[in-house]
Amino acid sequence: MTADRDDNLTWLAYQYVANELDVAGRQDFEARLADDQDARDALADVVLIHQALDVASAETAASAISATEARPRPTRPAGAASARTSPRFVIPAVTALALLVVVSLLMQPDPAENVAENGADSAAAPVAIAPGDNGPADDASSLIVLWHDLHADEELAEGDTAGFVDETAPATEAIPDWMFVALNASDEAPTDLDEMDMENGDGPWPADTAEEQL
Amino acid sequence: MLTEGDRRPDETVLGALYEQQAPRLQAFLTGMLRDPDLAREAVQSTFRKALESAGNVRTESLKAWLFQVAYNEALALRRRQGIEAKSLKRLSHIPRNTPPEAEEQLILEESLQRVRAALHNLPQEQARVVRLRIEQDWTFARIAEELDLPLGTVLTRMRLALQKLRKQLEAPE
Numbered sequence: 001m002t003a004d005r006d007d008n009l010t011w012l013a014y015q016y017v018a019n020e021l022d023v024a025g026r027q028d029f030e031a032r033l034a035d036d037q038d039a040r041d042a043l044a045d046v047v048l049i050h051q052a053l054d055v056a057s058a059e060t061a062a063s064a065i066s067a068t069e070a071r072p073r074p075t076r077p078a079g080a081a082s083a084r085t086s087p088r089f090v091i092p093a094v095t096a097l098a099l100l101v102v103v104s105l106l107m108q109p110d111p112a113e114n115v116a117e118n119g120a121d122s123a124a125a126p127v128a129i130a131p132g133d134n135g136p137a138d139d140a141s142s143l144i145v146l147w148h149d150l151h152a153d154e155e156l157a158e159g160d161t162a163g164f165v166d167e168t169a170p171a172t173e174a175i176p177d178w179m180f181v182a183l184n185a186s187d188e189a190p191t192d193l194d195e196m197d198m199e200n201g202d203g204p205w206p207a208d209t210a211e212e213q214l
Numbered sequence: 215m216l217t218e219g220d221r222r223p224d225e226t227v228l229g230a231l232y233e234q235q236a237p238r239l240q241a242f243l244t245g246m247l248r249d250p251d252l253a254r255e256a257v258q259s260t261f262r263k264a265l266e267s268a269g270n271v272r273t274e275s276l277k278a279w280l281f282q283v284a285y286n287e288a289l290a291l292r293r294r295q296g297i298e299a300k301s302l303k304r305l306s307h308i309p310r311n312t313p314p315e316a317e318e319q320l321i322l323e324e325s326l327q328r329v330r331a332a333l334h335n336l337p338q339e340q341a342r343v344v345r346l347r348i349e350q351d352w353t354f355a356r357i358a359e360e361l362d363l364p365l366g367t368v369l370t371r372m373r374l375a376l377q378k379l380r381k382q383l384e385a386p387e
Contacts, residue, residue: 006377006380007373007377009378010373010376010380011373011376013245014376015371016245017245030246033246033285034282035276035282037277037281040242040281042380043241043242043246044238044239044241044242044245045238045241045380045383046234046376046380047242047244047245047378048237048238048241048326048383049240049329049348049376049379049380049383050348051241051326052325052326052327052329052330052333053321053333053344053345053348053349054348054349055327055330090248126311147241155254183309197374209387
């Protein structure tokens with residue numbers, strides 16, 4: 001048997017196994033199988049090659065699956081920041097929250113105006129105070145609630161399953177001082193956004209340098 | 215064993231032939247029938263017939279005769295099962311329902327090990343084409359496109375790889 005004939009037979013057998021022959025080609029090859037032992041050997045070898053690759057592929061897939069199953073589920077160490085807790089996500093969210101607090105404070109009715117509107121009759125009566133408007137202490141508690149709401153949403157975004165959430169972490173996390181500073185500074189903040197010099201970073205939030213770097 | 219004057223096979227010769235050829239016969243029949251269980255059934259009936267009538271066959275042509283019987287068995291099974299060429303599935307998608315006998319499995323595993331070892335020894339570019347075509351079921355056109363190669367180059371690599379893999383599979387005679 002010449003090498004060329006062997007090569008052609010192997011290729012023909014491969015095409016037969018892979019269903020790449022047309023009907024006539026298939027019939028010709030099967031007729032050849034009736035009395036050509038070289039063609040039969042070629043067919044048997046090609047099938048064995050297919051089987052070997054299938055087994056290897058299945059073993060690779062099985063080992064990949066078992067490796068995935070054996071891998072410990074990631075838990076975040078207490079106090080450690082998640083990879084997804086990046087400035088890209090946190091900074092816009094926190095600044096939006098701070099802006100919301102500032103705007104809501106600015107929209108509160110002035111107690112002095114209430115007194116003036118209620119006149120002398122109401123002077124003896126307690127001033128109507130909007131719910132939650134208990135001064136700086138109430139502002140701080142609202143801020144705490146909003147801060148924890150934000151963190152709750154963030155935890156959900158970070159891990160769709162409870163297993164990825166660090167259950168050993170402290171129940172409450174410290175509110176950064178800058179939020180209180182932002183709250184206190186709200187009285188001094190310009191009421192009109194147009195007054196802010198956005199180009200110089202004088203906006204309601206600091207420039208996101210991390211985003212720019214990306 | 216056979217002597218110079220005794221050219222007819224006996225059961226011992228047939229037994230040795232079975233051990234040697236059963237995996238290849240099984241593969242040959244799987245190629246024709248595309249059903250490993252059906253192929254195993256054909257292997258068994260082939261050897262039953264061999265035991266009944268191999269006495270009339272010369273030892274040197276016993277292997278070819280065995281494959282001839284297997285071929286006829288496959289055609290008969292096809293007719294009985296109504297298997298049509300157009301409905302044949304790819305080999306890799308056919309489940310292997312019945313586990314083979316332990317001895318058969320050992321012989322088969324030896325062959326498969328040789329192929330896997332040969333695959334590791336192939337030039338990387340040839341092994342890649344083989345894996346993408348057979349394991350991933352990519353068409354040659356897609357392989358050529360993804361690897362940014364002419365289609366002819368991909369086909370040539372496949373042919374060369376099959377040749378080398380076959381050489382590793384040459385069963386000891």
